[in-house]
Amino acid sequence: MSPLVHTEDVMGTVVSFTVHPESMPEPEVRAAVGDACRLLHHLDDTFSIWKPESPMSRLRRGELGLADVPPEIPLVLELCADARDLSNGWFDPWAMPGGVDPTGLVKGWAVEQASEVLRRAGVAAALVNGGGDLVALGRPPLTGSWRIGIRHPWDAAALACVVDLDRAIATSGSYERGAHLVDPRTGQPSVAAASATVTGPSLAVADALATALAAGGDEVLALLGDLAGYDGYLIRADATEEATATMAFAD
Amino acid sequence: MKKYPVVIGATVAGLAGVLSFHTSNASNALSNTLPVKAKGGSQAASAASAPPTTSGATPGGSTATTSPPANASATGTSEQYGYGVLSVKVTVVNSKITDVKLSKLQTADTYSTVLAQQVVPYLRRQVLAAQSAHISGISGATYTSEAYALSVQSALDHLHFK
Numbered sequence: 001m002s003p004l005v006h007t008e009d010v011m012g013t014v015v016s017f018t019v020h021p022e023s024m025p026e027p028e029v030r031a032a033v034g035d036a037c038r039l040l041h042h043l044d045d046t047f048s049i050w051k052p053e054s055p056m057s058r059l060r061r062g063e064l065g066l067a068d069v070p071p072e073i074p075l076v077l078e079l080c081a082d083a084r085d086l087s088n089g090w091f092d093p094w095a096m097p098g099g100v101d102p103t104g105l106v107k108g109w110a111v112e113q114a115s116e117v118l119r120r121a122g123v124a125a126a127l128v129n130g131g132g133d134l135v136a137l138g139r140p141p142l143t144g145s146w147r148i149g150i151r152h153p154w155d156a157a158a159l160a161c162v163v164d165l166d167r168a169i170a171t172s173g174s175y176e177r178g179a180h181l182v183d184p185r186t187g188q189p190s191v192a193a194a195s196a197t198v199t200g201p202s203l204a205v206a207d208a209l210a211t212a213l214a215a216g217g218d219e220v221l222a223l224l225g226d227l228a229g230y231d232g233y234l235i236r237a238d239a240t241e242e243a244t245a246t247m248a249f250a251d
Numbered sequence: 252m253k254k255y256p257v258v259i260g261a262t263v264a265g266l267a268g269v270l271s272f273h274t275s276n277a278s279n280a281l282s283n284t285l286p287v288k289a290k291g292g293s294q295a296a297s298a299a300s301a302p303p304t305t306s307g308a309t310p311g312g313s314t315a316t317t318s319p320p321a322n323a324s325a326t327g328t329s330e331q332y333g334y335g336v337l338s339v340k341v342t343v344v345n346s347k348i349t350d351v352k353l354s355k356l357q358t359a360d361t362y363s364t365v366l367a368q369q370v371v372p373y374l375r376r377q378v379l380a381a382q383s384a385h386i387s388g389i390s391g392a393t394y395t396s397e398a399y400a401l402s403v404q405s406a407l408d409h410l411h412f413k
Contacts, residue, residue, distance in 0.1 A: 134390055
């Protein structure tokens, strides 16, 4: 049976859902995807720093305190603090110009929450792609594995490599939309990496660590080598490449 | 660090996301065409230039039968992709995809137009070369290729192309 595909314009990007219904009736699948999309819009309204009236924007301006904002915000900020520690400070939402900015983690976290909506509804196999950050549920029924290409940093029409995805993958780079990575230690645009990919069990963490890997390069790759469950793949600014030993490259 | 020779058109990936759903042909098509080099394109080019056979043409893609028409074309849905809207027209001859044309491209800014113009020819070549593909998604921003793939898929659905 063909998978159901849905794309949603949300969070300043496109989130696409590929759901293999298997034994689940299609109306139930569509309802679950609809619920997941509603959640994404709600989280966008909550966390967007480009929406001046979002609770996150109001928190940044000091109009609201942590006790006044929706509970997702302190939860995400806690995850941000954990990721800052894991990355030895290379991911640091508190070092961003303009006040605390969880953007480097919140997209991955939101996409992961959307996948949880599908899982709780009974979906066994699905892929949710949030603008290039992906989380998988189960396995696709026919091929048995999610093969994910990693976009080549300088050639939009090529892949740098292909990996077999177990759960979550995030890639950070300065291509397509211009430089958006900031070195938390200098506040300047980061130039360490052309492309930084992290895989692991949590997309929120992978997203944050990909941001850290892009800013911190080899130092963060070494950290990832010691972090259980996570792997990293770095394409440096000079086009050389390096990956942790257990990165699941496909043939 | 091992360098990976897989340089499949990125296009593929997004595209593949869509096309991989038609798995019945996939193994044959892929065994003939992989490894696909993004810029080598010789296989893709030969696929692209294969002369369409006109015998046995059946009209239109609107038939309600489940078997695919031998020769037909259909325009896919207009896909929003964040930086614009695109749709494609897919032509099938003898149950083989022989052409994919961009039938609509509207972008919000010049940069997005330039990006789309770079990416679309590769996407087209990849569809023609692979007929199907086997990548589920791409990590890293690929909105253009996802939209392209989705539009191609909807056109193929119109044609009952398996």
